[in-house]
Amino acid sequence: MPRPRSILGLLTAALLAATVAVAAPSLATTPTAEPDYIISVDPSGAGVSISNSMYGVFFEDINYAADGGLYAELVRNRSFEFLPADNRAYTGLTAWTPGAEGGGAGSASTVNDGARLDDRNRTYLRLQLANSGSGRYGVTNSGYNNGVPVRAGARYDFSVWARTDAADGTPVSVTLHDPAGQPLAAALEISVRNDTWTRYTGTLTASRTADAGRLSVRAGGTGTLRLDMVSLFPQDTYRGRPNGLRKDLAEKIAALRPGFVRFPGGCLVNTNSMNGYDAASNWERARAYQWKDTVGPVETRATNVNFWGYNQSYGLGYFEYFQFAEDIGAMPVPVVPALVTGCGQNRATVDEALLRRHIQDALDLIEFANGPTSSTWGQLRASMGHPAPFNLTHLAVGNEENLPDEFFANFERFRAAIEARYPDVTVISNSGPLSQGATFDRLWDLNRAAGVDMVDEHYYNSPTWFLQNNNRYDSYDRNGPEVFLGEYASQDALLFNSLSEAAYMTGLERNADIVKMASYAPLLANIDNVQWRPDLIWFDNDESWGTTSYQVQKLFMNNVGDRTVPSTVTGAIPEVKPINGPIGLSTWATAAAYDDVKVTTPDGTVLFSDDFSNGAGQWRPLANRGSWSVVDGEYRQTSTSAQDTLVSAGNITASDYDLTLKARKTAGAEGFLIGFGVQDAANYYWWNLGGWNNTQGAVEKAVNGAKTSLITKANRINTGQTYDIRIQVRGVRVSLFLDGELWGSFADDKVVQPFAQVVTRDNATGELIVKVVNAQDTPAVTKIDLGDVKVRNNAQMTVISGDPREQNTRSAQPIQPVTSTVKGMKSTFTRTFAPNSVTFLRIGTK
The missing domain is CATH 3.20.20.80 (Glycosidases)
Known part of the structure; x- marks a missing residue:
């Protein structure tokens, strides 16, 4: 029988993971260790067909994700439509700064009137020009993400819709420069000729690379110049x-x-x-x-x-x-x-x-x-x-x-x-x-x-x-x-x-x-x-x-792959533990009062009790948020802005117990939260009553800060009403009572399975694709039996592994796939899968 494995934590030996990841591709012999898992594959089984659209x-x-992201436009608020009606911080000139150069003068404002470009593109920029000599006046755009990025040698297409009332037209200079005003490209000169909306275009070629450039559009002369849809696009877009x-x-x-x-x-x-x-x-x-x-x-x-x-x-x-x-x-x-x-x-x-x-x-x-x-x-x-x-x-x-x-x-x-x-x-x-x-x-x-x-x-x-x-x-x-x-x-x-x-x-x-x-x-x-x-x-x-x-x-x-190949895995079954530990009280953007908190066994033995007549000395803050104090014999949290104000008390070691208390919402947006099985600020269960803007109730389970709803239903908590709460815990089964009525129940009895696998077949290549996930801190010695299929000598293996706490960031992306060739393949073989790894084996068949 496979020897038992401990269930995963989140701490790992990064050195061990790296060593196994490097060593595994070179393993040509079968390890002698007794396997932890056995994967049995039926290559003659039909399996199920996998859609071409399986993953998307x-x-x-x-x-x-769109503007300033996947959409390649480099000008933010190009049509001057950012308005306070949409966001209080917006104006028609959001991302734009008016300014002059060389003795230029004028004023800039955004306007929505009958001279607009289009009924849906309603707001435009009006420049009242009062330049003298060669002076120019206009606006500068700061782009998305704090700058307009350009790459030396790359070409950028500029366009603008414009009209002018100047009889001789209006000269417009378009420049790319850094925040200090130093040029990033030779200026583009445009002449706006008439007082009907016309699209003007040109190309700027970057002379150096910058990730925080600026685009300026400045006009000479006098009169009224109207601009809309100011755009700068890299020519090197996708396709x-x-x-x-x-x-x-x-x-x-x-x-x-x-x-x-x-x-x-x-x-x-x-x-x-x-x-x-x-x-x-x-x-x-x-x-x-x-x-x-x-x-x-x-x-x-x-x-x-x-x-x-x-x-x-x-x-x-x-x-x-x-x-x-x-x-x-x-x-x-x-x-x-x-x-x-x-x-x-x-x-x-x-x-x-x-x-x-x-x-x-x-x-x-x-x-x-x-x-x-x-x-x-x-x-x-x-x-x-x-x-x-x-x-x-x-x-x-x-x-x-x-x-x-x-x-x-x-x-x-x-x-x-x-x-x-x-x-x-x-x-x-x-x-x-x-x-x-x-x-x-x-x-x-x-x-x-x-x-x-x-x-x-x-x-x-x-x-x-x-x-x-x-x-x-x-x-x-x-x-x-x-x-x-x-x-x-x-x-x-x-x-x-x-x-x-x-x-x-x-x-x-x-x-x-x-x-x-x-x-x-x-x-x-x-x-x-x-x-x-x-x-x-x-x-x-x-x-x-x-x-x-x-x-x-x-x-x-x-x-x-095109079809699954039937496969089964045997191995140790992790233990399901009862729900116990400290109890908790919390609020979310709500003020609430709690009283008469008691935990008893089914035979009436008191495991914890607090009526707050002697203060709140048994309680300790976990989140360090909110304003908790005892007032008139109640434990109150009085802030209506603080979120997740969790405090805890006691340490219930029994597997069967009842938690009872009284709770009252005094002000705020939601209801109250009653914790049980509270291990720390990131690992707990709580009954959330009046959550989601006082529309739903739920029991949420937090593991390392990530929450999952185990049961949900419509629910509203009334301000000023005192509710009788009872949470009945029997091992992993929980029943919830609100004012004596059964509100809901659930069983958190599902086993955490850190080892998973599936096998698919690629019809075009004839390969079996064995996919194994080992989401635990120890290596998984695994015997794989492919049945009577004949396999080719070499297989391609791709592994993603590392410290489970690691992530890819802008400064470093340490988690990358590593692909290698595994030699000496047989229809039955044993392989050690690295801790905290995903492994794909593409095995050719004869």
Whole structure:
């Protein structure tokens, strides 16, 4: 029998990991150690087919992923549309600085009047010029990420829309320079000739490299000069596309070889989606991302507030998304709003006309992607340079809605209309924002009952959750909807998180008959503008780097295979420990009062008790946040701004116990949190009542700071009301009582499995791809039996391994794949897999 292995911690011997990683490729003999694991492969078994679109990427404009990121435009606020209505910190001159040179004079202001360039591009820059002699006056743009990056010898295309009332025209000088004013390129001289909007262009060639350049546009003479859509694009975009993509970022995405691209979100899809058109201008600011706003000439596209707190220009629009997907050989998967908001907003439309318009917009989108050039929207696609169809086959409706019945009613309206006109298009539903809970269960019930083709699941959980749930999809109904895992990630950016994801992905492949598509999320993050972590690819002005998860995803996505080969693994089963330890109290942006805290065994023995009559000496702060004190015999936290104010007491060693107390919300946005099994500030369970802006309750389990919801349901906590709380713990089973009524229960009985494997076959090469994840701090001696298959002498092995606490950063990317040749292969062999490693063996067969 395999000898038992201890379950992983997060500490590792980095030297041991490195030694094993280097030594393993040269092992030509079978180690004599008794194996810890045995992998048995049935090469004659049918397995399941793996879709070409098994793995893909999900792009959302979050973390400045589009403007200042994947979209190669170098001018920030190029159309002067950044306004306080979108962000209080914005003005029409955000990122622009007026200034003069050589005796120049004038004034600069942003204007929205009848002289505008376009009804959707409404604000423009007006320069009142009062220059004398050779003086010039104008504006300087600071670009994104604190500068305009340029590379010596590279060419940059400048363009601007302009008009002047000067009878003899207005001379305009365009310069690239560093912050000190020293030139980075020879100046470009333009003459604006008339008082109608005209596009002027030219090229600047950088004379030296800088990552914090500036672009200045300054005019001579007198009179009124109007400017809009000031643009600077590198000619060296991805595939040389005009209005194209930043090359290094696009190349990193393409190197993943994704089977699909999901776009444009995400929360920005359905938030504000009930805002309609303005009757006068056919446009309203601060509404959801809608595809018709993003196509056609860029100067006619809107800018709009982004859900994540900044503006987006829509220069990267639906045409560019479709084109990029085609360029990298991926299937496009657009997402349209269902008129039920998610992401914490929780509103459903009551505007029937607006719903009908959005349904028509979805139909028009399919026509834009697939329609003939004789159709209205197919003709627009052709006019943008792509007469051939984009071959759209999948369309998602909605994203993470928390009102399941309202969402599904609208979804069915969309689905019926789309299937009536385009029966070959798969319409994708979803199951809400979490991996379980009342919303998740209700939406799956509705999707199954209606015979929906595909359901989009989203979840961000702790690495422990991923190591516990490798078999999640084993029990899914093979006659029900297929699964699109549209967003998932382990909650941190360490190698250990990537290993947990890798282990989970072996389960996705084993269940490829039900899980047809999966994408890690989010895709991109600007290191200077972050709204969400973790992310797959990071970047700054002129550099980009893949995280440890990027390296793992790339390894899987480049070595998928065509079918699984049945395989089983035997080895030690880790122990499941009871839930015990200290108890805790906490709040989140809320003031609350607690009293009569008691822990007793089932026979009534008191293990802990505190009525705060003698102060709060038994309690110790773990988070060092909030304002805790005893007032009138209650333990109160009085700050309504502090988050995660966890304090703990006692040390419950019993496996069976009841925690009881009284809790009262006194002010603030949410409810209160009751902790149990509290090991420290990063490892605990807590019952979160009135969470998520007082809309939901949940039990969350934190492991090394990453939280997973074990149970969720709708919940609201009333200010001033005293609640009786009881948490009943029986080993790993927990029942929760609110005012004497059973609120919910769960069992945290899933085993953490640090060792995972799957085997697939590459039909083109005839290779078996043995994929092994060892997410623990010790080597895994493993016997692999490939059955009666005859194998070739040499195999290719790729290993990703290292310190599980390590991550890839701008300054260093230590976690990289190492590929080598393994000689002397046999159909049965033993290999030692390095601690904290992912190993792929491509084994040729005869």
